[in-house]
Amino acid sequence: MDKIAVLDFGGQYAHLIANRVRRLNVYSEILDPETKAEDLKDYKGIIFSGGPESVYDANSPKADDAILNLGVPILGICYGHQLLAHMQGAEVKHEPDSREYGLAEVEVKKAEGLFAGLDSKEQVWMSHGDSVMELPPGYEVIGSTRSGEWAALANFEKNFYGTQFHLEVTHTEHGMKMLENFLDLCQVKREWSIEKFIEEEIEVVKKKVQDKKVFMLVSGGVDSTVAFVLLDKALGSDRVYGLFVDTGLLRKNERQQVEESLKGAGFENLHVADASEMYFQALNGIYDPEAKRKIIGDLFLKVQANVSEELGLNPDDWLLGQGTIYPDTIESGGTRHAAVIKTHHNRVARIEELLKQGKLIEPLAQLYKDEVRAVGEKLGLSKSLVWRHPFPGPGLGVRCLCAQEEKYPHNHTLLENKINEELKEKGLQAYILPIQSVGVQGDFRTYRNPLVIHGDVSFDEMDAIATDVINRNDELNRVLWMCYPSKIEEMNVQKVFMTRERVELLQEADAVVNDFIVEKGLLQDIWQFPTVLIPLSINREFGEAIVLRPVQSTEAMTASFYKMNMDLVSELTERLMKVEGITGVFYDVTNKPPGTIEWE
Structure with missing residues (x-):
């Protein structure tokens, strides 16, 4: 070939x-x-x-x-x-x-x-x-x-x-x-196809697993579900056992929906473990996004080991299965000269050890999201499963930001004044937020401040402004548009970490967003819609703010922010402001790069 x-x-x-x-x-x-x-x-x-x-x-x-x-x-x-x-x-x-x-x-x-x-x-x-x-x-x-x-x-x-x-x-x-x-x-011949990948990967799985069985970590998302089905096809249901971990960081009613969707797809060999208390205890006092991701990833393995022990499974007879796809390994610095953008939960150090020991099976690790969906369809999964919005393995843990103190660029007053001078002729006002988020620029990870812009402007104009502002200012990696309030008079950083109460607040806001896009028929137009909780109260002493991050993408390596109809943005903002504890709503108008899809 x-x-x-x-x-x-x-x-x-x-x-x-x-x-x-x-x-x-x-x-x-x-x-x-x-x-x-x-x-x-x-x-x-x-x-x-x-x-x-x-x-x-x-x-x-x-x-x-x-x-x-x-x-x-x-x-x-x-x-x-x-x-x-x-x-x-x-x-x-x-x-x-x-x-x-x-x-x-x-x-x-x-x-x-x-x-x-x-x-x-x-x-x-x-x-x-x-x-x-x-x-x-x-x-x-x-x-x-x-x-x-x-x-x-x-x-x-x-x-x-x-x-x-x-x-x-x-x-x-x-x-x-x-x-x-x-x-x-x-002058190459065109001889490659998804069917060939499935055929070859089934043989690879059989050769690697041999006479062992696979303990599969299932999130209910597209990747882990397709991996589960592919392993099941290669080995048979009696040799693939699914574990769904309720981390407490799931979307509202996610656990129930996952159980129903997998059982509806014909999978009975699924065990559900409620580990939410363990996760909140481990994340208590943790602010750094990389530390959060690593804790979440390590705990997946700890829960798996506990469940294996409870069920009396012999570790020597089992391999660990994951729905890892290639962007997870790339952003975790998985190739020799790659920089770490963010450590994915399925690429923590202990997972890498298992990989080296040959105790890990990841049938989709060479594929991107679009290819995973194509494999899922070829394997007979329903469109509702294959085309649901991606949801990160660490769940809302990477959408619930934490803060110890306010963090501004060292020159933030001068920088803010300079940007406002440039935007003045457009009738726009800009504010640098005293928090930071993860981004990617020139193949490197960035951890920098977002800029929020307020004024009467279209999303097409915001697209050009955001690209220009970030290209010319190293201190920034995201630009937001302010949906509410109409003016920022004060911003107060809330010194908070991951708590059950904060996650429940985010779950409510996330449910409002998801119900809204289903109601308005936007589900197929938007590739992914993270709803982010940031520890920042706007014009009040206490409370938090929501960032809307809808994107369009194919494989998650690049993305454009979704340009929602402005009337719909206003309607969604009104609904979110009815959620108790929310003091402001922003709309992320950053493409990837320079901003990653998830904020952490």
């Missing part, structure tokens, strides 16, 4: 490139960046992924120079674009004025090769701080942006191409067309 090699330099989207190649029915493999040219001679083409490093750093990942002499097409993306140029003598520099995060417009200079069939202007997705500063020998510019003259380069004679933007993400409008052009240049 013809195949494409993706050299993984640690970028957030490295595996997404392979996903996109497979979507075009071509088999692809992800390889170490230091793979020797000799080992790449059987591949029809090579793609250099993005990555969080700078090519001029001594310890940054490099590629074998001999790859350039293999005579096959090469495509460099972001860091890969910079490295490809650098390997051929071009200068790469960190230029603050050239960095770009989010949507950009490329002017197509030459619609040939990689750019064959494209329009004169193309919408693309950027996430970089460094830039190529000159042409390598034999290259010409085929695309430029407002901030970067050398945004896309080509050596047509050798079929070498580089793009500073990420053509593999859905927000690059014709990215799949570019990738298809590259595959055409590689």
Whole structure:
């Protein structure tokens, strides 16, 4: 079978490139960046992924120079674009004025090769701080942006191409067309499919599990449900046992709904453990989001061990099963050169130990959400199960922010004044919030402050403003639009951590949101809708605020905020303000990057 090699330099989207190649029915493999040219001679083409490093750093990942002499097409993306140029003598520099995060417009200079069939202007997705500063020998510019003259380069004679933007993400409008052009240049046969994945993964599961059984951690979400079904198909119901842990961090009535949906799908071998008290005790006094995630992940294993002991199961006869998908491993720094964005509950240290010991089975670990759904449909799961909104394994634990004290950027007054001066002509007012959230910029994790903007403005205008503000201000990684109140007179950070009472408040608000989008027929339009509780009272001494975070995405590696009708936003805000304890409502207008989908 013809195949494409993706050299993984640690970028957030490295595996997404392979996903996109497979979507075009071509088999692809992800390889170490230091793979020797000799080992790449059987591949029809090579793609250099993005990555969080700078090519001029001594310890940054490099590629074998001999790859350039293999005579096959090469495509460099972001860091890969910079490295490809650098390997051929071009200068790469960190230029603050050239960095770009989010949507950009490329002017197509030459619609040939990689750019064959494209329009004169193309919408693309950027996430970089460094830039190529000159042409390598034999290259010409085929695309430029407002901030970067050398945004896309080509050596047509050798079929070498580089793009500073990420053509593999859905927000690059014709990215799949570019990738298809590259595959055409590689002259590969289209022989890969989801059916082949299922067929091969069933054999992999049988070989790995052998005569053992699988103890499967089931959340009721799409990933764990599809993994459960795939394991069941490979091994049979008598060898797969499901454990659903009620952490106390679930959505309102989630436990009951999960039990009913799994039993409705024909799964009787499911055990439910109520561990909520254990979770709240362990999270008492914990404020740091990474610490929260690790505690939640470790407790999953502790509960599993307790249940195994109660049921008298011999640990030597069982493997642990999880519905881990690839974004979980990527954002947890799961490849050699990747930076940690946030540790997923299924990637804590103890899970990694089990993985090394061969005691963990994760049949979906090479897939993205869109592929998982395709597998679920092929396995016969109902659309209601396969297409329900994603819900994070740590549950509301990553949507209920905690605070010890107010946290502002060191220059927050000057920064706020500067931004307000820039926004004044638009009739807008901006406030920096004294809390922080997780984001991702240039393949690195950020933990920075959100900016909230108030005024009469459309979501299309907010989209452009948010991208511009974050690109030009390192201290910020999110922009919010203020739904209520109309003006901020005072903000008081509540010094609180995870408590049952706070989670119950969030459950009520989350239920209001979910009921609303079902009632208004928005469920299919929105890919995921986190409702976030932030420990900030607005214009009152006590209380908290809600952040609405609806997004549109395909695979969770990139996302655009959902632009809800403004009348519906007002109606939803009114309903939320009736929930006792809520003092304000904000709407997150940040794309990913720079903001992650979840706030923690």
